[in-house]
Amino acid sequence: MIFIVLAMAAAIATLFLLAKFGKKTPLPTEQLCSQCGAPARHGHSMHAETEPEDIKPLCNKCLTTTLQREYSIFLGRAVVIEPVDGLPCYAFQDAKDWKEHFPNSAISDDTEKLLSGMKTSCSCCDKPAHYLWVESAGLDAKTFTQVLDDGISVTLLKENPPPVSLCGKCAVEHIAKSIEKKNIRYLEVCPPKGETGFVIPMGY
Ligand SMILES: [Zn+2]
Ligand SMILES: [Zn+2]
Numbered sequence: 379m380i381f382i383v384l385a386m387a388a389a390i391a392t393l394f395l396l397a398k399f400g401k402k403t404p405l406p407t408e409q410l411c412s413q414c415g416a417p418a419r420h421g422h423s424m425h426a427e428t429e430p431e432d433i434k435p436l437c438n439k440c441l442t443t444t445l446q447r448e449y450s451i452f453l454g455r456a457v458v459i460e461p462v463d464g465l466p467c468y469a470f471q472d473a474k475d476w477k478e479h480f481p482n483s484a485i486s487d488d489t490e491k492l493l494s495g496m497k498t499s500c501s502c503c504d505k506p507a508h509y510l511w512v513e514s515a516g517l518d519a520k521t522f523t524q525v526l527d528d529g530i531s532v533t534l535l536k537e538n539p540p541p542v543s544l545c546g547k548c549a550v551e552h553i554a555k556s557i558e559k560k561n562i563r564y565l566e567v568c569p570p571k572g573e574t575g576f577v578i579p580m581g582y
Contacts, residue, residue, distance in 0.1 A: 407563050409435035413443075420564045424571075426469040427582065433566060441567060442554040448569035449546035452508060455493045457530065457541070457576040458549055460514035461556045461564075465522060465579040468553075469568040472575045480526070488529030489576045492541060500545035507543035511552055514538070514579070522580050530576075 406421025418435030422444060436444060461468055477486035492510055500507045512530055516537050525533045535541070544552065556562070570577060 403430040406430075406433045406435040406565060411435055411437040411440050413437075413440040416440075421566050423566050423568055426467055426471075426566055426568050426580075428566065428568075436567075438554070438558060441557075442550060445550045445553065445567070445569065446547060449509070449550045452546065452570040454570065454573040454575070455496060455508055455510075456570045456574070457489050457492055457510045457512060458544075458553070459512050459517065459525075459530070459534065459576065459578045461553060461560065461562050462514050462517050462579045463560050463562045464519045465581050466565040467568075467580050467582065468564045468577065469566060469580060470570040470575050470577045472572045474574070476575070483526050484529035484532075485526050485576060485578075488531050490574065492530060493574060496541075497543035499543070500548050501542050502548040502551075503545060505545035505547070507545055509544045509546065509549040510541045511544050511549060512538060512541045517579065519581060522578065525578065526580075 406418055409418050410416065411418045412434045414437060416437040416439075419438050420436050420441050421433035422436050422441060423433045456470060473486040473489045476483065480486075492512075496510045497507055499505065512534055514534060517525060517534060521533070557564075564579075
């Protein structure tokens with residue numbers, strides 16, 4: 379039964395992607411990097427589910443440079459879950475907005491709770507910390523909804539090391555290293571903005 383449900387979910391996700399990225403606009407990952415002309419590996423947009431024509435194709439290197447700038451100017455606080463392969467989106471979600479849309483989802487309150495324990499300075503370089511890095515063993519296309527529903531503390535943090543406080547530069551170094559090592563491609567990567575939230579690999 380569970381397999382039928384998963385197969386249906388996968389089919390619906392595929393149909394959604396086909397509808398979203400129709401024949402007119404090629405996937406960002408099939409285009410050339412909008413900054414340097416190398417083959418793109420990701421799409422970048424300001425928020426999840428942006429219209430395909432407004433998603434900028436970027437190579438690994440230009441994505442890292444873009445995120446370095448965006449993560450450095452963000453002065454709020456965010457939990458950042460390590461990238462994983464197999465999901466199309468790596469997006470920042472505002473905790474308050476998320477709670478308004480999904481009042482039964484535990485991740486917004488859990489994000490606030492985790493961030494209240496964040497150290498004031500980066501554990502790698504001593505600059506002010508704005509991010510709480512959480513490793514992602516156990517997270518995949520089947521489990522990400524459970525992380526959203528139940529929160530990070532009772533799911534990912536049960537099987538991963540304790541979270542680490544990071545500055546913007548070090549957070550992006552962690553993200554870039556993980557994307558490169560796991561050979562990940564994302565259709566949409568969206569930067570942090572506003573005050574408080576979480577960055578999570580997710581489906582549409
Ligand atoms: Zn590039
Ligand atoms: Zn740092």
